[in-house]
Amino acid sequence: MCAAAIPDIIIGRLPLYLRALSKMATEDKEITSSQELGARLGISSAQIRKDLSQFGEFGKQGTGYNIVFLIDQLRRILHVNQIWDVALIGAGDLGKAIANYGGFLNRGFQIVAVYDNDPHKVGQPAGKYIVRATRNIVDEIITKKIRVAMLAVPASEAQGIADQLVKAGIRAILCYAPTSLKVPEDVRIQYIDPVLHLQRMTYYMP
Amino acid sequence: MCAAAIPDIIIGRLPLYLRALSKMATEDKEITSSQELGARLGISSAQIRKDLSQFGEFGKQGTGYNIVFLIDQLRRILHVNQIWDVALIGAGDLGKAIANYGGFLNRGFQIVAVYDNDPHKVGQPAGKYIVRATRNIVDEIITKKIRVAMLAVPASEAQGIADQLVKAGIRAILCYAPTSLKVPEDVRIQYIDPVLHLQRMTYYMP
DNA sequence: ATGTATTTGTGCAAATTTGCACTTATGCTT
DNA sequence: AAGCATAAGTGCAAATTTGCACAAATACAT
Ligand SMILES: NC(=O)c1ccc[n+]([C@@H]2O[C@H](COP(=O)([O-])OP(=O)(O)OC[C@H]3O[C@@H](n4cnc5c(N)ncnc54)[C@H](O)[C@@H]3O)[C@@H](O)[C@H]2O)c1
Ligand SMILES: NC(=O)c1ccc[n+]([C@@H]2O[C@H](COP(=O)([O-])OP(=O)(O)OC[C@H]3O[C@@H](n4cnc5c(N)ncnc54)[C@H](O)[C@@H]3O)[C@@H](O)[C@H]2O)c1
Numbered sequence A, B: 001m002c003a004a005a006i007p008d009i010i011i012g013r014l015p016l017y018l019r020a021l022s023k024m025a026t027e028d029k030e031i032t033s034s035q036e037l038g039a040r041l042g043i044s045s046a047q048i049r050k051d052l053s054q055f056g057e058f059g060k061q062g063t064g065y066n067i068v069f070l071i072d073q074l075r076r077i078l079h080v081n082q083i084w085d086v087a088l089i090g091a092g093d094l095g096k097a098i099a100n101y102g103g104f105l106n107r108g109f110q111i112v113a114v115y116d117n118d119p120h121k122v123g124q125p126a127g128k129y130i131v132r133a134t135r136n137i138v139d140e141i142i143t144k145k146i147r148v149a150m151l152a153v154p155a156s157e158a159q160g161i162a163d164q165l166v167k168a169g170i171r172a173i174l175c176y177a178p179t180s181l182k183v184p185e186d187v188r189i190q191y192i193d194p195v196l197h198l199q200r201m202t203y204y205m206p
Numbered sequence C: 001a002t003g004t005a006t007t008t009g010t011g012c013a014a015a016t017t018t019g020c021a022c023t024t025a026t027g028c029t030t
Numbered sequence D: 001a002a003g004c005a006t007a008a009g010t011g012c013a014a015a016t017t018t019g020c021a022c023a024a025a026t027a028c029a030t
Helices: A008-026 A034-041 A045-053 A067-077 A093-100 A134-144 A155-167 A194-202 B008-026 B034-041 B045-053 B067-077 B093-100 B134-144 B155-167 B194-202
Strands: A064-066 A084-089 A109-116 A148-151 A172-175 A188-191 B064-066 B084-089 B109-116 B148-151 B172-175 B188-191
Touching: A008 A034, A008 A045, A008 A067, A008 B194, A034 A045, A034 A064, A064 A067, A084 A093, A084 A134, A084 A155, A084 B194, A093 A109, A093 B093, A109 A134, A134 A155, A148 A155, A148 B194, A155 A172, A172 B194, A188 B194, A194 B008, A194 B084, A194 B148, A194 B172, A194 B188, B008 B034, B008 B045, B008 B067, B034 B045, B034 B064, B064 B067, B084 B093, B084 B134, B084 B155, B093 B109, B109 B134, B134 B155, B148 B155, B155 B172
Parallel strands: A084 A109, A084 A148, A148 A172, A172 A188, B084 B109, B084 B148, B148 B172, B172 B188
Antiparallel strands: none
16 A cells, blocks of 8 residues: 555546445445445445555445545546536527436536637526636636636537647636547546447447 | 457547547548547546557557557447448437437438327328337337337336337437336346446536 | 355556667768 | 568566455444
8 A cells, every 4th residue: 555656447436436335325225245246236346445455545445435425435536526616618409408407516616717719608608607718717716726627518529629728827628529638648538428328339230 | 458348438438539530530641640640638648559459450660550440440349341230219308419410320320210109299290200219119120120229208208118119129229318227137227328438527616 | 153245455466658779761971 | 683671470577467266344233
């Protein structure tokens, strides 16, 4: 248990554990085990125990893990024991669905500004937000100290916006545009492209 | 180069290669190299060469890969040299955005039916589709021989719908609900949950 | 108290995944 | 024609990831 960097593949599983534990908490369960959690997620119990043990000893032998306690620990580890302000860029169909989505807040995120460059959309509502012009995005993000952004603009626009976001000090970008972006390596980026998932499945289908 | 099963982690990268190559094709490029492709994707050139070599010898030494040819090969390997019919369940905000999305068709998929159980939505349009009642979903999917589904219903409803989809012969499910589902192991399932990605990034942010 | 059933945390081995570095092939320049 | 630069495909070693299996700890029943 030394201070070596923890593999990213482990970090990637922690939010999944957190999500499953949060669901258990709503089921009035107090305790769970690595085995039960693993069964729900399709992950081996040994892996869950080993993953968690990277960060401390959260369980009790013979008993298992206290769900609320483990949720707290995971939220602390993942830095979602706070609410992150998020900028959303792109108020099209998808952007509006995201702006309207109520599932961010209780998991550590809240949208605080929605941007679009279409004059017909600027000034109009998107969910509970008023769409803002992209023109001033850099200054506004700096002023508001926003560090996380979601990108729901056309692929052709994504790199240009990403460059501005980086300039504005954004540290994490979730990109819905189906394209790979270049960002400095100290800026985190993740992608969501449903077609990649679909194609990964059809490979196995004759 | 024998007939051993190809690791899923490799399969997962192929759609990414395909996407990047398709973009190159629109840039009037004819040839690329594992190095160029890797640079775009942030993947080592050796990995790309090794991944592709699992399926045949697609490149030419000293030259590289013919982009159109490689696209064809990848489409064949991933079974997207055809158009898959897809059922979409859930015509809420996200479902409507998906129904409206024009980016599926040229990558191997087309939505052919949209379902919802809200009487106010059934019969109404969602994109170019008329929302259908979920009541008859099993029979209709069987009749239409649909084998791929996207799930955009509340998490609490997802397992119930998934069970029906499985009964209807669906072989691949893309689930947007933030929950883990139980399906038979011969049914493929993939998940999209933006919060998992966000939390994975905030871990690294002080 | 004692014994039994659980379940964690972990050392170690197995399995998987990555990438170096080399051979071979190709095209281009001189 | 010869030499050089480029780049694929691959054997092998390194690195990473997974999981078995066991000691230690706990709860609970008798
Ligand atoms: N809708 C989906 O279900 C879906 C699915 C997969 C991927 N995507 C991707 O998500 C992105 C958005 O999809 P969508 O369906 O909402 O598209 P959309 O065309 O409805 O919306 C795009 C929005 O971005 C705005 N925009 C364009 N350029 C901009 C710029 N430079 N600055 C700010 N705003 C700008 C447009 O005005 C528009 O409102 C696209 O990249 C798309 O490929 C969408
Ligand atoms: N909107 C987003 O950006 C977003 C982001 C992340 C995740 N999600 C997830 O995607 C799913 C859909 O999100 P949304 O924002 O569109 O929600 P929504 O409430 O707008 O839409 C859900 C739709 O599902 C329908 N529905 C409910 N039960 C059904 C059933 N049994 N059969 C058929 N239809 C049923 C409802 O009538 C409604 O139209 C949710 O699980 C949500 O958590 C959405």
